[in-house]
Amino acid sequence: MSGILASLFGWAFLVPLLPALAFIVIGLFGDRLRRLEHGGWIAVGAAFVSMVLAVLIALGEMASPDTYTSLSYTWLSLPANPTFPYGFSLVIGTLVDPLSSLMLIVVTVVGFLVLLYSIGYMHHEHGLSRYYAELSLFLTAMIGLVLSNNLLEFFLFWELVGVCSYFLIGFFYEKPSAASAAKEAFLITRIGDILFLLGIFIFFYVYASDGPAGLHWASSGFLFAYGNLPFLAGSLGANTPLLTIAGLCILAGAAGKSAQFPLHVWLPDAMEGPTTVSALIHAATMVAAGVYLLAMTSIFLGFTPTDQFAIVAIGGFTTLFAATMAVVNTDIKRVIAYSTISQLGYMVLAVGAGFAMVGLYHLFTHAFFKALLFLAAGSVIHAIGTQDLFKMGGLKRHLRVTGAAFAIGGLALAGIPPFAGFWSKDDILSSVYSVTGSHPEYWPFLLMAMAAVFLTGYYIFRVWFLTFSGDRIRDPTLPTPHEGPWVMQVPLIVLSGFAVGAGLLIFIPGFANLFLLPGGVTALGIPPTYGTTDILLSVLGVGLGGAGILTAWLLWGNGRVFQLPEGSVWSSARKVLVNRYYFKVAYDAVGAKAVYSVARAADFVDQFVMDGTVRGIEQLFSRISERMRRIQSGVVSDYAAYVVGGLLAVFVLLLLVGPYLVNRVGGG
Numbered sequence: 001m002s003g004i005l006a007s008l009f010g011w012a013f014l015v016p017l018l019p020a021l022a023f024i025v026i027g028l029f030g031d032r033l034r035r036l037e038h039g040g041w042i043a044v045g046a047a048f049v050s051m052v053l054a055v056l057i058a059l060g061e062m063a064s065p066d067t068y069t070s071l072s073y074t075w076l077s078l079p080a081n082p083t084f085p086y087g088f089s090l091v092i093g094t095l096v097d098p099l100s101s102l103m104l105i106v107v108t109v110v111g112f113l114v115l116l117y118s119i120g121y122m123h124h125e126h127g128l129s130r131y132y133a134e135l136s137l138f139l140t141a142m143i144g145l146v147l148s149n150n151l152l153e154f155f156l157f158w159e160l161v162g163v164c165s166y167f168l169i170g171f172f173y174e175k176p177s178a179a180s181a182a183k184e185a186f187l188i189t190r191i192g193d194i195l196f197l198l199g200i201f202i203f204f205y206v207y208a209s210d211g212p213a214g215l216h217w218a219s220s221g222f223l224f225a226y227g228n229l230p231f232l233a234g235s236l237g238a239n240t241p242l243l244t245i246a247g248l249c250i251l252a253g254a255a256g257k258s259a260q261f262p263l264h265v266w267l268p269d270a271m272e273g274p275t276t277v278s279a280l281i282h283a284a285t286m287v288a289a290g291v292y293l294l295a296m297t298s299i300f301l302g303f304t305p306t307d308q309f310a311i312v313a314i315g316g317f318t319t320l321f322a323a324t325m326a327v328v329n330t331d332i333k334r335v336i337a338y339s340t341i342s343q344l345g346y347m348v349l350a351v352g353a354g355f356a357m358v359g360l361y362h363l364f365t366h367a368f369f370k371a372l373l374f375l376a377a378g379s380v381i382h383a384i385g386t387q388d389l390f391k392m393g394g395l396k397r398h399l400r401v402t403g404a405a406f407a408i409g410g411l412a413l414a415g416i417p418p419f420a421g422f423w424s425k426d427d428i429l430s431s432v433y434s435v436t437g438s439h440p441e442y443w444p445f446l447l448m449a450m451a452a453v454f455l456t457g458y459y460i461f462r463v464w465f466l467t468f469s470g471d472r473i474r475d476p477t478l479p480t481p482h483e484g485p486w487v488m489q490v491p492l493i494v495l496s497g498f499a500v501g502a503g504l505l506i507f508i509p510g511f512a513n514l515f516l517l518p519g520g521v522t523a524l525g526i527p528p529t530y531g532t533t534d535i536l537l538s539v540l541g542v543g544l545g546g547a548g549i550l551t552a553w554l555l556w557g558n559g560r561v562f563q564l565p566e567g568s569v570w571s572s573a574r575k576v577l578v579n580r581y582y583f584k585v586a587y588d589a590v591g592a593k594a595v596y597s598v599a600r601a602a603d604f605v606d607q608f609v610m611d612g613t614v615r616g617i618e619q620l621f622s623r624i625s626e627r628m629r630r631i632q633s634g635v636v637s638d639y640a641a642y643v644v645g646g647l648l649a650v651f652v653l654l655l656l657v658g659p660y661l662v663n664r665v666g667g668g
Contacts, residue, residue, distance in 0.1 A: 008057050009069035009096040015050050015057070015104060016143035019111075022046035023136040030129020037119055038128035043136045044115045050143070051108035054101075058514065061101040065513035069096040070149045095149035099299075102360065102514040103146035103292060106367045109498075110284035111139045113491040117375055118276045120488040121382055125274075131171060135280070138164035142285040146292065151200055158196075158257070158289060162189050165286050169273040178272040185266040192256020192263055196293075199249025203301065206242055240304070247307030250297050251314065258290030258344045261318045265584045267341055268325075271333040271387075275378030278333060282340040283371035291347045291363050295356040299517060303352075309441060311352025312432075316445020318345030321581075323455035327462065328577045331387045332377045335463050339413060340370060342452055346428050349449055353442060355431040357515045357523030361506060362424035368498035369412035369420055373460075375491055376406040380467060382488070383481035389466040391475035393559055396468040398481040403468045405492040410464050412499040414457035414545040417538075423503030423528065425453070426541055430534045431525040453541050457548025462556050470559025 026039030033039045072093035115135060122131060141164055145157035163186075170182025254260070259267035267287070271278055281287060294311065297303065303311065319342050326338035343366050350359035379402040380395065381387055396403040412419035415426065429449065436442050473481075483489060505511045506527045515526040530538070555562035564571045579585065 008053065008060055010071060011053070012057055012069070012094045012096045012147055013071070015054050015108065016140045016147065018046040018050040018053075019043070019136040019143070020140040023133050023140060026129055026133040026136065030133060033129070037123070037132075039132045040115070040119050040122075040128060043132040044112070044119065046136065047108065047112040047115045047139060050139075051112045054104035054108040054143075057096060058101040058105050061096065061098055062510040062513045065098055065516045070094070072149055091150050092153050093149045094147040096147070098514045098516050099296070099360070100146050102364060103288075104143065106288070106364055107139070107142050107146060107284045110367055110371045111142075111280060113494060114276050114280045114284075114371065114375070115139075117279075117378070117488050117491040118274075120485040121276055121378055122274060127171070131168075131274070134164060134167045134171075135277070138168060138280065138285060142289065145289055154293075155197065155200065158293075159193065161286050161289055162186065162193065162257075165189075165270070165281060168277040168281075169270045171273050171277065175272065177269075181266075181269040181272040185270050188263055188266040189256040192253045192290075195249040196253025196256075199246045199253065202242060202246035202249065206246065244304045244306045247297075247303045248310060250293065250303075251307065251311055254290035254294045254348070255314060256290070257293070258287045258348070259341050260290070260314050260345065260348060261321055262583070264318065264322065264341050265580070265587060268329075268334045268337045268580075269584075271331065271337055275333060275374060275381060278337070279371045279374035279378070282337065282374060283367045287340060287344060288363055288367065291344060291351065291359060294348060294351045295360050298351050298354075298356040308352050308354065309439075312349055312442050312445050313352075315345045315348030315350075315352055316442075316448045318342065319349065319452040320448040320455070321345075323452040323459065325577050325580055326459040327455055328574050330389050332380065332389055332392075332463055332467065333374070333387055335389075335459060336370070336373050336377060339373075339456065339460065342456065343370070343413070345452075346425060346449060349445060350428045350431060353432045353435055353439070355428070355523075355525050357517070358424070358427050358431045358525040361515065361526060362421075362428055365412070365420035365424040365502045368495055368502050369409045372405055372409040372492065372495035372499050373413065375488075375495065376402050376409060379405075379484050379488055379492065380481075382484050384473070384478045386475070386478060388475075389463060390561070391473075391478060392467045393470040393474045394468070394472045395481055399468070399483055401483055401489050401492060403464075405496050406464055406468070408496045408499050410460040412503075413460050414549060415453060415541055416457075416545055416549075417542060418500070418504065420499050420501065420503035422542070423506065426534075426538050427525055427528040429453075429541055430528065430537050433533070433537060434525075450540070450544065453544040454548040457545035458552045459548075461549045461552035465552055465556040465558075466561075469557055472559075 022039070022043045022045075025042055026033070030039040033042065036042055070093060072091040074091050115132075118132070118135070122128060125131070138161070141157050141160035145154060145161060148154040148157060166182050166186040169185050170179050172178040173182075252263075256263045270281065273281075322338045322341035322345065326335050326342065329335045329338065343362070347359040347362050347366075350356070350362065377387075379399065380392070383395070383399060383402075384392065386392070408419065412421040415422045417423075429446070432442060432446050432449070436446060506515070512527050515523050517523050528534070564574055576582070
């Protein structure tokens with residue numbers, strides 16, 4: 001059986017090709033496919049077949065974890081020469097290994113469920129063919145990214161993911177806020193992408209000049225190699241300034257895509273897109289790409305100690321920083337968005353501490369319960385037409401499936417056992433704690449992550465209590481709520497199952513094979529082991545999460561609405577949090593000032609230097625030609641006068657210059 005499954009590795013290119021074909025078909029014929037929800041069912045069908053193939057490939061990799069199947073096509077090749085003694089080639093192809101198989105499960109399963117949910121959620125919207133085409137292309141880009149067998153191809157799909165996010169966040173482009181959010185996401189992530197590309201160039205230069213070089217991750221893993229060279233992690237382990245800069249550039253690229261501090265501001269505003277888009281961006285695509293990049297770079301190239309500390313600092317700080325903003329927000333989708341930023345911080349923290357696979361473990365579990373939370377929130381919005389938490393209340397009687405699904409997702413997010421988030425979050429805290437002895441500088445960021453556990457339990461169940469508890473809806477003008485159609489409820493039920501059991505899959509030997517490092521080496525912390533210290537940390541983590549849930553119930557349970565006293569310190573703190581620590585205001589001010597300054601300078605150069613020079617030359621010749629035209633009067637006497645004047649001028653010239661010329665000739 002394993003041989004049959006392994007034979008599918010060579011067909012991995014079909015996994016991104018199927019949604020790509022759906023994108024083409026819907027793009028060409030979407031408006032004619034009204035009976036198929038303007039191409040929606042075509043997108044769902046392509047995503048389903050893609051998911052089945054991806055799961056079969058992952059099952060084959062579980063049975064043969066040491067199998068690395070790389071199919072490549074060389075599209076640029078230069079032979080060895082004095083400048084490049086190793087030769088040079090750029091390839092495009094697919095790589096099937098344990099890590100890409102793990103990511104295939106995440107992307108295709110969540111992608112299929114989101115597309116199926118969209119059939120019901122987006123039914124009454126306009127522009128559906130555009131929506132399903134863009135969503136299919138989004139899925140294609142992310143699958144292509146995780147299957148890329150070289151860094152250049154990875155970067156191309158990375159950029160395609162960014163372009164698709166721009167299209168989908170701005171899907172309701174007639175709304176100024178949606179159009180602005182799309183531009184904001186595109187521009188801020190471009191900052192990270194530029195630095196990411198610079199990091200690629202620096203790594204390329206370093207590895208090229210030191211021998212084992214290139215832009216290739218091949219059968220042995222994530223390689224920058226002109227040839228087919230072995231595992232490179234740590235091969236240039238010196239903490240050199242150049243390698244440190246390269247690692248920081250990679251971190252910047254990941255921070256932009258995964259919305260880590262200080263490039264975090266775009267993600268909450270991205271909630272202007274459809275809720276289904278938010279689910280896909282936050283759970284299985286875009287934001288996951290940044291963590292995946294950090295993990296792959298950490299595993300196959302390695303970061304310098306300075307880079308590792310920077311990654312730990314960014315991740316640890318972001319966990320708490322984003323969680324504090326989630327506790328006061330009144331928009332159900334934005335609270336979950338801040339939650340995503342915080343949970344991505346946990347993943348980044350693990351990668352920086354040297355536990356990349358543990359970070360990917362949390363990425364895996366988080367994908368399912370975060371998609372569940374967003375789709376449950378979408379079900380609420382679909383039922384009552386608002387995202388304002390303080391207009392909701394009492395919905396548990398009307399939306400039983402949705403309420404149960406949101407509670408399961410919330411328990412998984414809060415890290416309550418046996419739900420999925422407990423195992424992976426717990427593993428991160430234990431793993432980072434295990435290295436604080438040799439890295440005491442990690443302690444502040446571990447403590448921040450622990451504090452965020454309490455806030456996570458609080459803010460997510462603040463949402464649940466405000467939305468579902470109580471006897472009635474607070475805003476009587478809202479419509480009578482009802483559950484969505486089966487295409488919306490089935491994804492909620494399936495994702496609820498994953499939110500309960502996804503964390504336990506790691507204890508299955510076959511599934512744990514997807515977390516093996518190249519060469520079959522077991523990753524540190526995978527599967528999690530529970531010694532005395534780990535158990536104490538687990539008890540502390542569960543206690544903090546439970547305390548957060550209890551605090552949320554005391555303040556917001558049974559329809560209660562807690563009000564801070566006006567003028568208090570806490571009220572002032574809340575204002576700062578509501579305004580997102582004024583980062584967005586500052587960025588807008590600085591950005592506007594910088595952009596306007598550059599624009600004014602460019603306008604000055606354009607008007608007075610470029611255009612001024614052109615106009616000056618044009619006016620000069622225009623005036624000369626105007627004067628020359630006056631000579632052509634058509635009067636014979638004028639022409640005779642010109643001839644006589646010319647002869648006199650020649651005569652005077654000869655008188656003045658003639659003697660000088662005679663002397664020069666005679667002297668010669």
